[in-house]
Amino acid sequence: MTNSIREVKKADAIFLTGSNTTENHPVIGAQIKQALKKGTKLIVADPREIELAKYADVFLKIKPGTSIALSNAMMNVIIEEGLQDKEYINEKTENFEETAKLVEGYTPEKVAEVCGVDPEDIRRAARIYAQAERGSIVYCMGITQHHNGTENVMSLSNLALLTGNLGREGTGVNPLRGQNNVQGACDMGALPNVYPGYQPVTKAEVVEKFEKAWGVDLSKEVGLTIPEIMHGAEHGDIKVLYIMGENPMVSDPDTAHVEKALKKTFLVVQDIFLTETAELADVVLPAAAFAEKDGTFVNSERRVQKIRKAVNAPGVAKADWVILMELMNKLGYNKEYNNPSEIFEEIRMVTPQYAGITYDRIDAVGIQWPCPTEDHPGTKILHQERCGRGVGLFMPVSYSPSGELSDEEYPLVMTTGRVLYQYHTRTMTGKTEGLNQKAPESYVEIHPKLAEELGINDGERVKVASRRGAIETKAKITDIVSEKVVFIPFHWAEGAANVLTNGSVLDKYSKIPELKVCGVKIEKLA
Amino acid sequence: MITVKINGFEVKVEKDTTILEAANKIGIKIPTFCHDPRLRPHGSCRICTVEVKGGRNLPTACTTPVFEGMEVETESEGVVEARKEILDLLLANHPLDCLTCQQAGRCALQDLCFQYDVKESSYGGAKKEFEIDNSNPFYYSDQNKCILCGKCVYVCSQLQCTDAIGFAERGFPTHIATPFNQGLEESTCVSCGNCVSVCPVGALVPKSKEKFRYWETSPVRTTCSYCGVGCQMDLLVKDNKIVEIQPAMGPSNEGLLCVKGKFAYNFIGHPDRLKAPLIRKNGKLEEGTWEEAYELISSKIAEAKETLGPNSVAGLSSARCTTEENYLLQKLMRAVVGTNNVDHCARL
Structure with missing residues (x-):
């Protein structure tokens, strides 16, 4: 985050996108709600009507993967209506002209069609953010886990630069970890x-x-990055893979591919439980x-x-740092x-x-x-006097459709995420009865109209298939999602969303997989 | 700045400071039930009553701002008498089951009755007879013990902003409930437990798997291990076991936690934890020693380096481990193995 967490309470407007904050960062979600009670305006852009969308001044139920189009359209409106911070742009940024030229083509009318929203809502969102004395952008993996995740972030950064919403309390570009x-x-x-x-x-x-x-x-x-390492392992280029505290068998895209890769290498897993990944290991090291x-x-x-x-670790389990140090020494690097x-x-x-x-x-x-x-007190707010690199660089970015769009065979777009009562691959939360009572199993959110079309009732078992594989899960009928969009939380190894997700389309800069968009079809199980 | 005198000690404070805050500044403790510095003061419990020279009645320290020249007594005869009367009234319908009450040891009512020598109530009369709401998996609500300080309601509405609970009914049967008394499980409650953490008595209590007394525990301040908010909290430890978690006033959480941070800690001492190294022999994972495990790993790394070079080895570090451990894993890969093939789950 460029700014500090509690500063969300100081913002006059928050543009929240790709973050289901009240479920995934509940304590920040609570602070955003505190801000709303004091009059902070809220814009939410998300494919799902998350809890915070209910309190938003503008809710943009965008199609998955269309964030750049939205940001560019908001910039189009801001420039068209002269709401940009001209002084900030002149003094503290560069490459504005080129960006302004690029967003000319992104009129709210055109983009409304791409995103599946009302053009007037785009205008209202742009005005609220631009006219706020302090505007804060808050985002999460809904922005980054795309084929153009890095460019998505750049487009948000452009918005902040355009409106001078950087380097001051209550502003910033704030990814939630x-x-x-x-x-x-x-x-x-x-x-x-x-x-x-x-x-x-x-x-x-x-x-x-x-x-x-x-x-x-x-x-x-x-x-190599993780997807490249998995690819290398599958093709025999990675002979030894050492995994500390990760469970790619549930967290990574395309489980079948991950399993094939892990089985082909000498696998060491260091963890606190025998995870789905550790079960495939040649050596499992017990950690604290x-x-x-x-x-x-x-x-x-x-x-x-x-x-x-x-408390003490169980059995002969050791802290990860101790294990790594001992292994270093074993490998001939002497350091205690x-x-x-x-x-x-x-x-x-x-x-x-x-x-x-x-x-x-x-x-x-x-x-x-x-x-x-x-004697330095630490840094609450980045880019205060000037941006980290000297001047803030506008990065004009164009919208390009997701790598895997719905087609006739896989007509629906699936997106993934987490829920309040579980955490990541459930290695930890799966051990708490109360959480399993609250969130016991995998499910797929289906819009009532789609459910009707497919003859699916709430709670029924369904088969969801993508180009990678198929899972069985439970239907949850809700209009949180749009008609052509379904959502599956990825926590559970049974009915695992990541059996379906696409590991082959990566962001060109960060190599993040396009986890938030994949084409699927659904059928009712007899 | 305004100068006031509390128990004979002078203190200078900003305008709009309350008597309670001014007293805190010089280490004079005024007892409270309903006060929480994060909430708007509401003065409902009256126990922070103090005497102000020249005043006609005993104002509540938590809601009364100081004025220039104010002289306050916090433990005068009149104040003590009033506090005893408040405690006497509270005890009139409070079950005196401290022997078995889970809250014993961190109960503000118990502490103040001890401080002011209030052993029992001088009033006879009706007792509350509410059914315990046991429907939430993480905590229960025993309204027979509630002293109606309101902290839970205001934490839920002003800080957590979930508005799951409120005051129901009026007069003697007033109690804390969910709308239409449909029970916690059917309410909008998100089980954050922030109400439980602030309850001064045994009315909102975590469902504990362990038998413990608070005085048997010691707190260990740490950082939550779930999401990236970095909430500060205290692990309460008894006999090498974590028995409860209390939120702390960290800069990012300001005394709040979520359901996972507050209640989902029993993975730590769980019987399924890995307790010894496992080595695959004849296709099966079997228990081995550290030395065996290290020997096998180092021979495999050496073999890979020899045949295909250091880039045939890769390490995945962990966003769940410490900074120091992440530093060591990348150092192991770079300085010892000789490859930059190191990554972690930031992308996933």
Whole structure:
């Protein structure tokens, strides 16, 4: 997030898109609702009428995968009506002209057809966001898990630049992180192209710095992303795959393909339970859960916060850092850490954004990076004086239809997500009876009209099939979704949504799979 | 700035500060039931009653703003008498089952009765006889113990903004209920448990699988391990087991949690946890030692490096693990194995 979580309460308008906040980030959802009670205006753009859509000033029930068209149309309206922040554009941005030219073609009338919404609603949404003194954009995987996920984000960033909604309290472009430490994992360079602190593996002086810090020669070749690793494993190019705390057999697209890949490689899985993925492993290493070790998690607002050991791990299970350290030594790299704080000290030395953060400083309250020195208070809001790169760069992006659109054989568009009462692949939440009582099994949301057409009643078993496979699940008839759109939460291994999703269409920049759009057909089971 | 005197001590505070806030500033504790700094003050429980010099009655400290030259006594004879009377009235229809009440040890009513030596009520009369609402899987509502402080209602309406519960009926039978008394399970309640966390008595209580007393537990401050909000919370630990979770005032959660953070912790000590390394032998996963596991992994990595080079090895790190562990996994792949084939589930 460019801004801090509690700042949603300071926004005059929130543009929420691709995030079902009250179910997936409930505590932020509550804060958005607090803001609404105090008069904050809300625009929601989502293929489903989520809870927050009910309280929205404008709800745009867009077709899955049409976000860029919507953002461009909102920009079209803003420029057409002269609502842009001219001073901000002149002083703090570049490439505006080209973007303005591109969005000329995105009239609300044209885009309304693409998105399946009313052109007047696009105009109202644009005005509310542009006229707000403080406008905040909040988004999640509904924006990113597309063939053009990165461009979706760029189009939101364009909106913020156009209206000067950056660098001030209550504004910003704010992705909500879906997992406790996805921010920390990215910060630490658990990515194939960057070292800790987003320092590129291809940059000679960076490589040199890490070679010196670690005392070894390092590769300058960008590594593979998860979909590429799975592809490599399937084709015999990846011989050993080491998976720590992930369950791709449920979380990744196209389960049949993932299973084939995992079975073809020497697979090590380090986890707290025997997950669907661990069941396929050659070696399973028992790890400690978060309450059984010390360390830090970094939240959505870049705040580095402590976790502390409360109980002992079961049996001979060990903390992940201990396992990794012991394996490093076994492989001939001699390095001992007595506790996570010693690892953190090493992190500070090589990660400029973390240089000023110490365990002592975050003992009571976490600090938001960047924090370059020990007397720096941390950074609540990014891009304040100026944008990180100097000036804010408009990135004109065109709408292009999703990789897999509905056709005659697979006439419906399926989209996926999470529900309040489960979490990701249920490794943790599946162990709580109350949650299983609240959300016991997989289901597919079907619009009443479609259900009638197909002769399906609420609660009946149905077969959902895509080009990858088919699942059996339960019909939930609801007008939350549109007539041609169905939704399946991906938590359950039985009736798993990801048997159907498409792993072959990837975003060209980030290689994120197009999980939010896939063509399916539904039939009633006898 | 305004200068006031509390129990003889001077304190300077901003305009519009309440007596309660001013007292807090200099470490003078005024008891409360219904107060929560996150809520609009409503002064319904009256227990924070104090004496203001020259005043005709005893105002509530949580709702009364200070004025220049104000002199306050927080434990004067009159104040103590009034508090005793309030406690006496509360006890008149409160079940005195502290021996078995789960809330014992963190019950504000119990603590204040102890502080002011109120052993029992001097009033006879009717007792509340509500049925316990047991319908929610995570907590129950025992309205016989409710002191009507209203904190649960206001946390639900002002902070959680779910508006699932409210005051039902008037006078003696007033109680906290869902609309039309249809029960928690049939209401709009999202089981966040934020009402349970603020209940000062044993009226809204988590359904605990463990028998414990609060004084047997010790809190461990940590960060929630579910989504990326980074809620701060205290794990209450007894005998190497987590028995309950309480929200903490973290910067991103401000004392709130969701159903998963508050109630979904029993995976931690679950019997299905992996307890020893498993190694596939003859197609089956069998228990082995750490040394065996490390030996096998390192030989496979060496073999892969030798035949196809370091890029034939890949590591998937985890958004669920700590920052330090993510650092070590990428270091293992880069510095030890020699490949940049490291990624994690940020995309999924």
